Amino acid sequence: MAYLALAAAGIALVCWGFPASHRLRKPFDILAALAVLAGVASFLLGTLLTVAPHFFQG
Numbered sequence: 001m002a003y004l005a006l007a008a009a010g011i012a013l014v015c016w017g018f019p020a021s022h023r024l025r026k027p028f029d030i031l032a033a034l035a036v037l038a039g040v041a042s043f044l045l046g047t048l049l050t051v052a053p054h055f056f057q058g
Contacts, residue, residue: 003053007046013039 018036024032048055 003046003049005041005046007050010039010041010043010046014043 015037016031017039019034020032021029023029
């Protein structure tokens with residue numbers, strides 16, 4: 001269940017960061033773009049661990 005929360009947080013970061021990266025001024029748009037990247041990574045990791053919980057344990 002915690003992995004679904006990780007995936008949901010990733011979706012939330014992408015939903016916030018993608019429009020914000022186009023809306024914010026120059027130095028802050030980079031932070032929003034990095035939030036999108038972190039959101040995609042956490043969504044993929046949360047989805048992977050939800051489907052295969054012991055993926056990284058060998």
